[in-house]
Amino acid sequence: MPALVYPELKPWPQPPETTTELDYAPLAVLDFAKWDAPGGKEELAAQLKEASHTMGFWTIINPGIPQDVLDTQFALANTFFTLPQEEKEEITFIPGESCWGYRPPGTIKGTEFKENLEMVNMHKFTEGTNYPRHTFMKRYEPLITSFQKLVFEQVINKIFVLMAIMLELPENHFTDMHKFEKASDDHVRFIKYRTRTVEEDKAVSDQWMAGHTDFGSVTLLFPQPIAALQVRTPEDEWKWVRYVPGGIVCNAADLIALMTKNYVKSAIHRVMRPPPDQANLERMGIFFFVRPTNDVIIKPNFSPVLQREGLWTKEDEEFKDEDAATCGEFVIARMQNFNPSRTKEQRDKEVLKVKQWEVVNKYI
Ligand SMILES: O=C(O)CCC(=O)C(=O)O
Numbered sequence: 001m002p003a004l005v006y007p008e009l010k011p012w013p014q015p016p017e018t019t020t021e022l023d024y025a026p027l028a029v030l031d032f033a034k035w036d037a038p039g040g041k042e043e044l045a046a047q048l049k050e051a052s053h054t055m056g057f058w059t060i061i062n063p064g065i066p067q068d069v070l071d072t073q074f075a076l077a078n079t080f081f082t083l084p085q086e087e088k089e090e091i092t093f094i095p096g097e098s099c100w101g102y103r104p105p106g107t108i109k110g111t112e113f114k115e116n117l118e119m120v121n122m123h124k125f126t127e128g129t130n131y132p133r134h135t136f137m138k139r140y141e142p143l144i145t146s147f148q149k150l151v152f153e154q155v156i157n158k159i160f161v162l163m164a165i166m167l168e169l170p171e172n173h174f175t176d177m178h179k180f181e182k183a184s185d186d187h188v189r190f191i192k193y194r195t196r197t198v199e200e201d202k203a204v205s206d207q208w209m210a211g212h213t214d215f216g217s218v219t220l221l222f223p224q225p226i227a228a229l230q231v232r233t234p235e236d237e238w239k240w241v242r243y244v245p246g247g248i249v250c251n252a253a254d255l256i257a258l259m260t261k262n263y264v265k266s267a268i269h270r271v272m273r274p275p276p277d278q279a280n281l282e283r284m285g286i287f288f289f290v291r292p293t294n295d296v297i298i299k300p301n302f303s304p305v306l307q308r309e310g311l312w313t314k315e316d317e318e319f320k321d322e323d324a325a326t327c328g329e330f331v332i333a334r335m336q337n338f339n340p341s342r343t344k345e346q347r348d349k350e351v352l353k354v355k356q357w358e359v360v361n362k363y364i
């Protein structure tokens with residue numbers, strides 16, 4: 001590993017891959033090294049079309065993010081989580097009220113057990129955004145911003161170009177809605193999962209994070225080798241997500257599903273106790289949650305593909321922008337509705353209404 005530019009950051013050594021045979025989901029692997037080759041983008045778009053329409057999950061290899069850049073972000077996460085508790089709690093969020101800053105382990109719904117995860121959500125550092133930030137994060141602002149920008153250029157923009165190609169739309173269709181420089185709720189999350197004993201995990205059915213969909217457009221999960229993430233397949237089975245060295249796991253989320261009439265699937269996923277050879281290792285996750293800019297109107301987006309598939313209706317044609325929620329309104333409503341203290345029964349009965357949209361919670 002090359003020397004860290006910030007020597008005071010504590011490196012996060014990545015453990016070996018599991019050798020346990022797991023029932024893996026058949027995820028497409030998109031090789032971004034093909035991007036500039038003749039026909040490369042078209043080939044990748046065809047892969048993404050199939051993957052996003054079926055599993056809602058795929059993996060990108062050769063994403064153009066140097067390993068030492070990733071190592072530094074993992075070291076930043078590790079250093080943050082080893083701060084004294086009062087420094088971590090400088091900016092703390094309460095689910096349902098806001099989502100910026102640190103969240104200590106909560107209590108698992110319906111039980112007296114504590115979660116084994118703590119997280120911190122860092123809004124992108126752009127002009128005009130004024131969310132509270134940890135003193136610690138402010139110190140590393142150039143490091144955080146340069147990483148987020150690089151990921152935006154190398155990976156996020158390209159995913160949206162491919163989505164446009166696969167839906168037979170102009171290449172800038174989705175990139176115009178997702179701009180790093182413009183106000184939106186794009187954010188990076190660090191999660192540290194602590195180990196639990198077999199008995200402790202048994203009491204919570206081995207679950208570390210309940211099944212859910214993500215709220216935004218797409219989510220990126222940066223490479224880390226501890227198997228724990230599972231995806232709900234179209235056949236309604238849980239399958240493990242395979243670690244691919246250097247590969248970024250991506251999932252489509254609710255807003256892109258709404259805009260594409262569910263052609264792109266917002267996949268349900270959850271986090272479980274890792275296999276025995278990794279269950280005694282702490283797991284560090286780094287995620288990029290991508291959302292449209294706040295001014296984007298959340299509405300069905302016409303596409304010849306949706307039309308051919310019979311998904312495009314008269315109501316979609318007559319959709320009135322003035323009746324529709326913007327992404328900013330949508331995200332606030334969704335975040336305030338996310339109250340993990342409610343029971344599953346309470347949540348299941350509830351449908352969140354945001355102007356014309358009815359959002360059915362899919363927490364399982
Ligand atoms: O830890 C993981 O792999 C997934 C976390 C996740 O799904 C989330 O934070 O929304």
Ligand SMILES: [Fe+2]
Pocket residue numbers: 212213214219269
């Ligand atoms: Fe998630």
